[in-house]
Amino acid sequence: MPLLRRHKYILLILLIYWPGLFVLTHIPIPQLARKSGMSDKTMHTLAYLGLVCVGWFSISPYKKVDWRKVKVWLALAVMVWYGAFDEWLQGRIGRSADIHDFYADLAGVLFGLVILSIFNFWQSCLIISGVFIFAVTNLSMIDRLAGMPWLNIFFHFFGYAAFTLIWLQFMQRYIRLVHYQWLITAFGLPAALLASVKLCSLLIGKEIWLADSATALAAITAAIVVSYLVCRPVLRNSSANHRQ
Numbered sequence: 559m560p561l562l563r564r565h566k567y568i569l570l571i572l573l574i575y576w577p578g579l580f581v582l583t584h585i586p587i588p589q590l591a592r593k594s595g596m597s598d599k600t601m602h603t604l605a606y607l608g609l610v611c612v613g614w615f616s617i618s619p620y621k622k623v624d625w626r627k628v629k630v631w632l633a634l635a636v637m638v639w640y641g642a643f644d645e646w647l648q649g650r651i652g653r654s655a656d657i658h659d660f661y662a663d664l665a666g667v668l669f670g671l672v673i674l675s676i677f678n679f680w681q682s683c684l685i686i687s688g689v690f691i692f693a694v695t696n697l698s699m700i701d702r703l704a705g706m707p708w709l710n711i712f713f714h715f716f717g718y719a720a721f722t723l724i725w726l727q728f729m730q731r732y733i734r735l736v737h738y739q740w741l742i743t744a745f746g747l748p749a750a751l752l753a754s755v756k757l758c759s760l761l762i763g764k765e766i767w768l769a770d771s772a773t774a775l776a777a778i779t780a781a782i783v784v785s786y787l788v789c790r791p792v793l794r795n796s797s798a799n800h801r802q
Contacts, residue, residue, distance in 0.1 A: 579605055594698045623674040714774045722778045
């Protein structure tokens with residue numbers, strides 16, 4: 559049976575993400591990670607949250623996690639054994655093997671499987687990308703890395719652009735709207751995410767940079783405008799059907 563387009567893309571992401579994660583956990587800790595201000599345990603949780611989600615989508619890109627199926631428990635077993643092997647191997651190559659890192663890995667795996675058992679593909683992608691944006695913004699000091707202002711701009715642009723594109727894919731499949739309604743709804747959720755993340759930053763005493771918010775808004779707008787131009791014929795047909 560030939561692979562469908564979504565499945566091909568997911569497999570490609572897995573083939574990049576998993577080896578990349580393995581390399582990062584078996585080389586001296588990068589200075590960027592040391593200076594980020596993010597807890598090592600948080601990074602482990604996020605890394606394995608991403609890994610289990612991409613891993614699950616690579617074997618079941620169109621279905622939720624069903625705990626009655628054997629493949630769910632096989633996927634969980636693979637993630638647990640890989641996490642344990644990863645920590646063991648780090649202890650053999652000069653990195654520290656920490657049982658608490660393994661617990662953080664396991665927390666990311668279980669959190670991901672819970673999300674995947676409740677929500678469908680696009681909903682899960684929205685939640686996970688939102689979690690990553692929130693965590694990097696409020697649980698790290700990426701905005702204060704000396705000599706790397708471009709990194710914060712890069713994160714805000716591509717993070718919010720990706721979230722917006724995922725939201726637009728969800729809208730295309732589940733929400734039928736005419737032109738102006740489409741534009742308002744398309745902007746609504748990404749803008750709400752940005753506002754909630756920055757509000758949380760205020761509540762925890764983290765400084766808010768105007769350039770970050772402007773970059774995020776530019777990314778959201780760019781993603782919507784490009785998608786609108788591409789999808790305009792479809793929206794025109796939806797509008798005509800709505801009037802009828």
